Amino acid sequence: MKRTCYIGELNEADLGRSVTLQGWVNRRRDLGGLIFLELRDRSGVVQVEVEPDSPAFAAADPLRAEYVVEVEGRFQARPEGQRKGGLADYEVIASRVEVLNAAKTPPFELDKGDAVAEDIRLKYRYLDLRRGEMQRGLLLRSKAVAAVTAFLDAAGFVQVETPMLTKSTPEGARDFLVPSRLNPGEFYALPQSPQLFKQLLMIAGFDRYYQLARCFRDEDLRADRQPDFTQLDMEMSFVTQEDVLEVQEQLLAHVFREVLGVALPLPFPRLSYRDAMDRYGSDKPDLRFDSAFVDVTDLFRGGEFAAFAGAETVKVLAAPELTRKQIDELERVARQHGARGLAWLRRDGEGFTGGISKFVGAQTAALLERTGVEPGGTLLFAAGEWKKAVTALGAVRLALRDLFALAAAGPQFHVSWVLDFPQLEFDEDSGSWTYMHHPFTAPHPDDVGLFGTERQGEMRAQAYDLVLNGFEIGGGSIRIHDPAVQARMFQAIGFSEAEAQAKFGFFLDALAYGTPPHGGIAWGFDRLVMVMAGAASIREVIAFPKNNRGADLMAEAPSPVEPAQLAEAGVGVLPQD
Template identity: 45%
Template sequence: MYRTHKLGELRAENIGEVVTLSGWVATKRDLGGLTFIDLRDREGVTQIVVPQDATEEMKEIISKIRSEYVIKVTGEVKERFSKNDKMATGDIEVFITNIEVLNSAEVLPFEISDDANVNENLRLKYRYLDIRRPAMMNNIRKRHDMMMAIRRFMDESEFIEVDTPLLTKSTPEGARDFLVPSRMNKGKFHALPQSPQLFKQLLMIGGVEKYFQIAKCFRDEDLRADRQLEFLQLDMEMSFVTMDDVMEYVEGLCKKVFTRVTGEEADYSFEKMPYHEAMSRFGSDKPDVRFGVELKDLTSMMKDCGFKAFSGTANSGGIVNAIVAPGQATNFSRKVLGDLETYVKTYFGAKGLAWIKVTEEGVNSPIAKFFSEEEMAQILETTGAKAGDVILILADKAKVVYGGLGALRLKLGNELGLINKDSHKFLWVVDFPMFEWSEDEERYKAQHHPFTSIKEEDMEMFLAGDQMDKVRTNSYDIILNGFEIGGGSIRIHDRKVQKVVFEQLGLTEAEIKEKFGFFVEAFKYGAPPHGGLAFGVDRWLMAMLKQDSIRDVIPFPVTNKGQCLLTEAPGNVDIEQLEELSLTSTYEEATK
């Protein structure tokens, strides 16, 4: 027997019992007559005491033990003289009569502690050690809690779990696929799924009616703090439902999972905000609504102003928007303002960032001379700025202004402590545009995917091919604290409408047949109205646990360069493997 109890279980009522415990040595403290060992497993820590009258053999073993040795001890539970209310087992300690080293450990590359400042790459290289840290172990346990809550809710709601293929067909209109060459079909490729989108719709055509799975998905795209090459997705689809039906199910699920993971309640109805409102107020389709600093539109009042950068933009189809940094007039030096300007120029392509400081004496700004008193008063009234504030203004295309000010708003919210980090706020963003114009490809692309149904009131405009960027869809994203944790839509179930969407996206009949032939074929045989939603499980958990990086909630993540430092993947393969797949590599020749 390795243990009678786990290391977080013993309490005062166990005093007097003889127990056997096993775990890792967290710390060892030799205080002369007595030696204390904090022994750790996934459930907690128990203090072990080596008594003064220990045998010479035991003392010899103890002298050689160091951190992360795996040991087994037997001894009596006693009341702890100096109690520790920060430990669940802080009322007791175990005086041991026997000790056995189950495995030794070499000197560790870093300390197993939440307080240690360890380089992330080192943590990822030795992830199995990093997992021993209480914070990482807690995240992994919360991940388990989340999965269990999801499955319970879905089962109770009469969903059927169905798994779909990982080796499938490459289809357009998403991120870049991961391709898998076929040995048995020379020159052909499978693709790893970006989402089970087509299969879940086929399951609805098949009559499953309520489907879900927790699926591995893959996207070959640039990484960031909330994105990985492979990720876990909670996928769900329902037949004979409206947009409101889907959202009702999802709200119920969110509340159950949130309580299971955080122990808190989200006892409110989630606000529904149209996409265009989210963009115009917050500069983002995933706004963090835990704080203000909303965008203010100055476009109309700038058309006749004397500042050409603003009037020119306002009269040529662009927009002029502002946000207010509250109480920063004395804190924002020219250097700080210059850094903010560099930020929006570098990352969002803005041409510049104008600023106006509001003081008790009046306004202070390099552009103040271009505005009359009435115009300046109107700017102050529209932005709501008061003495002590700084107004930050961007003038450009809407995409640049929304992107720049939306990001600047979040930057200020975090750096100025404007966000209540103890709060959680769920939000629906709805009615996304069907299409967005790609300047690189000079064509319209589906903003979500080409299977999203169009709002009935916009159908006439869509069929006429008029104002395509204004055509809205029956779509919805679920947002938590500024993170898009899930998104979905009511799907197109009329094959004639689906055909028009493909045509508007510039796909020829041959391309439709090549890319989606099997899918379009299925719609000939009676497709029910259906819709669903997919959650990014990792990002959802990251938001609930208030982690800064998605890597901290994934057991074995990759770096921003897509590398697994633990296994050293991706790596080279033998030439024989490539030949077997009828492949050759041109990389070395291309880079010489």
């Protein structure tokens, strides 16, 4: 069996030639004795005509969708009136058809896959992956891997694999645990990330490291999350934050140029964490559209509207004209994200009606000037503690984006940096300080002295997130390389010396043997490819994903195991209520 080429490689130069093609029957039609086949492989689809007097007719007659066949025939142009552009301008007149394998009737029509329930598609994933849009996503992913590898290799990065079975350490999500048969009662953890190992590689002197790392987190799932996922992991020695950001900008621009032919404008714009939250209510703002908040706290301070008069923050967002039903839905979104409600006004001429209009007479002129709300447009307000207010209004901003397709008028892709995250955040549940990113993130050099003081909540981290179209596709930091600073960080989050040694002893020992300044970043590779492909979920760009309950419906995992296997691993299963 030897095909001439992939179907998608056929072109005008092949006209008149005899070609041999292999693939799947996409569709079969019988028109007055003529048999028409659509033959498909991963590169495209071409029409095959089998004439009644052809020696191929008998073999073609029983063909059905998804049969695997080899076709030999003459490649020619279709009649002028039947041309639709591309491969649809051509056809193959078959002289031989050979069935390589028959197929059962598929459980769903592949060309209607988008309308099929996702659980059905995931159960028969090998069929779902035959669809053109699914294959395009995975082929795009493959090209992105090749582009990343070529760039990093040329930039002096060394590809190193790190362990899949390691020690359970606190990194922010639940670990997946693996029992050790050889060490009864003890467990490995699957890595949430290679964080400690990539820092150890810097201590070991490799200077520039990367890998496409498999990571595991036992957490609730969303459209852009999986329990097992791929992270493009990078670390560099003897660098500042500026060095890391510059390399990342060049790398992402290279990937977009090589894979999509898109030129990303450099350098990427930058916002501080405080500005991103204050203006857009998100630390990963979608900047394809503006719609920034306006601060109107001063307009209502001490005024007659009690809900705003004593609020720490009052923010307002200008929106298009909204129906009352739409306002009610946006209020539901705000409440879901911690707001007590969503106050509103509608512009009517040079004044306002509806909502809280009876409380804003004195503020009317200033609101019109500051917000620039259009006649008939709506103002939406959030008030209260700063973070809760901006977070709720940020969710409303994204709901408005989806309601009015606001991002469609902007660039196809918008990349930005968010910098200067807090080093620490206060956990109200535990009543103690914790890290915002991870405990190895270096504080800003000017803020180190705030450790242990009443102002340690003001400390800035040398941390940075890479944001694409409102998705965090990368996050990293400069790391702590001084053991004394690392000890102060552990003290700030309530780790005693003994606790730190018990959890991270092997790493702390290594830190004392001459650690270079270093920093790095990890890209959420699945999420990046999802955005590049225009997919709605990372499940669309992962070959064999789990569903939103963490189950692999095709392989039927997770599943029970034999009692003997559990006994051998020294594991017992508690009965479920």
